Every structure is written in structure tokens, then in C-alpha cells.
Amino acid sequence: METNTSVCLPLLVMADKQKYPTGFGQHGVALLTVLFILVLLTVLSVYLIEDEYMAIRRVSNLRDYEQMYHMMTGSEQWAVKVLQRDMQGNTNDHLLEAWHNLLPETQINEGRMQAEVVDLQGRFNLNNLRSREDPWYALFQRLLRVLEIDEALADAAIDWIDADFDVSGPRGAEDPDYLSLTPPYRSANQAFGSTGELIWVAGFDDAVINKLEPFIAALPTVDAKININTAPIALLRALSPTILGEPAAEALAQGRGEEGYQDAGEFLGAAELAGQGDQIGPLIDVSSQFFEVRSRAEFGRLRGRLFSLLQKVGSTQQVRVIHRRRGLP
Ligand SMILES: [Ca+2]
Ligand SMILES: [Ca+2]
Incomplete structure (x- = not known):
């Protein structure tokens, strides 16, 4: 009988049977089983706790993200209201108006937010570039010259957006130039979607783009005029076919006063621009x-940026959001 029972015991107990009193083998098996179950339960608990923790983190991150995004769209809507009110109050736009310096850094409960509005017509619209005969082409060349960038790069920018495959000028570039690169790609042959797209255009490297970035925009229109009430000095200098000296451009900026120029005639009447009205008038x-609107928000562990493109619609006296882009914090 004893032999038959022993057959059912684990080998470990069988081997030690001679060393321990009868009955120890059964107790040992029970102990090992209990230990095994304990270990199993511990591992299971750790796994469940970790899973629960991850779920809480996920929900918390989602909540923070929602909160942060609403803060950014909130400042965007605030900008829409301010610009709408501005439209109803006056007919010009200048840097001393409420839309400029919209929202300084502000603490809101667990979050922090900040927003600024940039007038994109105080910049040169890359999508104005259509042909080498166009006055916008000459203006862009002058802006490059003022910024000490090779003015011939304007040719490559034109080729990037014009629909044809004819190379414009010595620094122009079309498909054959881009297809020979590694990796190869084609010219867009359509309007710039963003100024960042310049990195694909021949001759525009990081150094050139960083220098140029504060003075350019990629607007969903052609013939966007330059707002002389918000344009920086370098762009005011480039407006003149002879390129104004820095003191002359600074005098023109001073002429804005506290209310800005009320019409182009007032600007063109300045002594610095004598005799240049016909050339400059159509550009301003x-x-x-x-x-x-450039919004920045921080909530919990998350930080984000939102860039919203706004357009004033004169016929309805409304401001609408036409594009949103999320950016790095
Ligand atoms: Ca205004
Ligand atoms: Ca082209």
C-alpha cells in the first residue's frame, strides 16, 4: 500500500524519502503548491496594478490634451473676436491695435497659455511670385538683396510654383534638377502651402530660410499687398525700386504715428518716396x-502649439478660420 501511494508523489519527495520521516513528503507538496499559488497571485496583482496605472495615465493624458487644445482654440476664438471688433472700428491695421500682443503669458488653474497675432500681410507672400516680368518678382529680389541673400534664388522659387517646366534664369530649377538628387523628387508646380516648403527648393538651405522667415508668408491668394503699417524695416526698404537706406525706411515707420497711415497716398507723399508712387502704389x-494666431498652452504634463490662419471677409464684416496647424511646443 505504501509503495502505491509513493508512486503518486513527486520525484523530489521520492528521492528524499529516506532522509525525512513519513508524511513530510505530502506536507512539502502542499507547501510548494501554496507558494506557487502565492507567486502566481503576486505576479497577477502586479500586472493588474500596472495595467490600471497605465489606464489612469492614458485617461489623464487625454484629459490634459483636451484641456490644452481647448485653451489654444479659445485664444484663437479670442483673436477672431478682437479682429472682428477692430474691423468695425477702423479701416486700417497697425501695430498699436488690440489684436497685436493679444494675450501675454497667463496662468489658468493647472495650465498656462499665451497667444500672439501676426499680420501676414506685413510680409512678402511667396505665392505672389508668378513670372520674372511681375513687379512682385523684382520686390522679392530686392528683399533678398537687403537680407544679403543671393537675389537669383527668386528664380528657383518661381519655378517651384509655376505650372511649366521651363527653367527661369541661371538659378532656376525644375524637375530634372530635383530628380537627380537623393532621394529624388519633383517640383511642386503649385502654390506654396507653407513657408517651410522652401527647404525643398534649390538654393534655400536652413541658413537662408532662417534669415528670410520673419519676412515671408505663404498665403492662399496671389497679389496680396504689403501692409505698410505692419511691414518691418527690411521690407519697407525693398518696396522702393532703388532700395531705401535704413534711416529713410525708419523715418517711414515713424510716420505711422499712433494711428498708422490711413491710406496709401499719405505714405507715398513722404519725401523719401518722391517720384516712386506709380511703382510702389500697386504693391501696398x-x-x-x-x-x-500663434497659441501656446501648457496643461499638466503636456505642452502644445497651434497656428491658426485667419481671414477677414470684408463683405460680411466677419473673420473666419481657414486653416489650423499643430506645432512643436
Ligand atoms: Ca484695424
Ligand atoms: Ca515649374
């Missing part, structure tokens, strides 16, 4: 249609 305006 005193108000703008396109603005960018």
Missing part, C-alpha cells in the same frame, strides 16, 4: 486680410 495697402 494700409490694412490686412490675413493674420496668423
Whole structure:
């Protein structure tokens, strides 16, 4: 009988049977089983706790993200209201108006937010570039010259957006130039979607783009005029076919006063621009249609940025959001 029972015991107990009193083998098996179950339960508990923790983190991150995104779209809507009110109050746009310096860094409960509005018509619209005969082409060349960038790069920018495959000028570039690169790609042959797209255009490296970035925009229109009330000095200098000296451009900026130029005639009447009205007049305006709201928010562990393109619609006296882009914090 004893032999038959022993057959059912684990080998370990069988081997030690001679050393221990009868009955120890059964107790040992029970102990090992209990230990095994304990270990199993511990591993299971750790796994469940970790899973629960991850679920809580996920929900918390989602909540923080929602909160952060609402803060950014909130400042965007605030900009829409301010610009709408501005439209109803006056007909020009200048840097001393409420839309400029919209929202300084502000603490809101667990979060922090900040927003600024940039007048995109205080910049040169890359999508104005259509042909080498166009006055916008000459203006862009002058802007490059003022910024000490090779003015011939304007040719490659034109080729990037024009629909044909004819190379414009010595620094122009079309498909054959891009297809020979590694990796190969084609020219867009359509309007710039963003100024960042310049990195694909021949001759525009990081150094050139960083220098140029504060002075350019990629607007969903052609013939966007330069707002003389918001344009920086370098762009005011480039407006003149002879390129104005820095003191002359600074005098023109001073002429904005506290209310800005009320019309182009007032600007063109300045002594610095004598005799240049016919060339400069078609390129300028005193108000703008396109603005960018740059919102930054922080909530919990998350940080984000939102860039919203706004357009004033004169016929309805409304401001609408036409594009949103999320950016790095
Ligand atoms: Ca205004
Ligand atoms: Ca082309």
C-alpha cells in the first residue's frame, strides 16, 4: 500500500524519502503548491496594478490634451473676436491695435497659455511670385538683396510654383534638377502651402530660410499687398525700386504715428518716396486680410502649439478660420 501511494508523489519527495520521516513528503507538496499559488497571485496583482496605472495615465493624458487644445482654440476664438471688433472700428491695421500682443503669458488653474497675432500681410507672400516680368518678382529680389541673400534664388522659387517646366534664369530649377538628387523628387508646380516648403527648393538651405522667415508668408491668394503699417524695416526698404537706406525706411515707420497711415497716398507723399508712387502704389495697402494666431498652452504634463490662419471677409464684416496647424511646443 505504501509503495502505491509513493508512486503518486513527486520525484523530489521520492528521492528524499529516506532522509525525512513519513508524511513530510505530502506536507512539502502542499507547501510548494501554496507558494506557487502565492507567486502566481503576486505576479497577477502586479500586472493588474500596472495595467490600471497605465489606464489612469492614458485617461489623464487625454484629459490634459483636451484641456490644452481647448485653451489654444479659445485664444484663437479670442483673436477672431478682437479682429472682428477692430474691423468695425477702423479701416486700417497697425501695430498699436488690440489684436497685436493679444494675450501675454497667463496662468489658468493647472495650465498656462499665451497667444500672439501676426499680420501676414506685413510680409512678402511667396505665392505672389508668378513670372520674372511681375513687379512682385523684382520686390522679392530686392528683399533678398537687403537680407544679403543671393537675389537669383527668386528664380528657383518661381519655378517651384509655376505650372511649366521651363527653367527661369541661371538659378532656376525644375524637375530634372530635383530628380537627380537623393532621394529624388519633383517640383511642386503649385502654390506654396507653407513657408517651410522652401527647404525643398534649390538654393534655400536652413541658413537662408532662417534669415528670410520673419519676412515671408505663404498665403492662399496671389497679389496680396504689403501692409505698410505692419511691414518691418527690411521690407519697407525693398518696396522702393532703388532700395531705401535704413534711416529713410525708419523715418517711414515713424510716420505711422499712433494711428498708422490711413491710406496709401499719405505714405507715398513722404519725401523719401518722391517720384516712386506709380511703382510702389500697386504693391501696398494700409490694412490686412490675413493674420496668423500663434497659441501656446501648457496643461499638466503636456505642452502644445497651434497656428491658426485667419481671414477677414470684408463683405460680411466677419473673420473666419481657414486653416489650423499643430506645432512643436
Ligand atoms: Ca484695424
Ligand atoms: Ca515649374
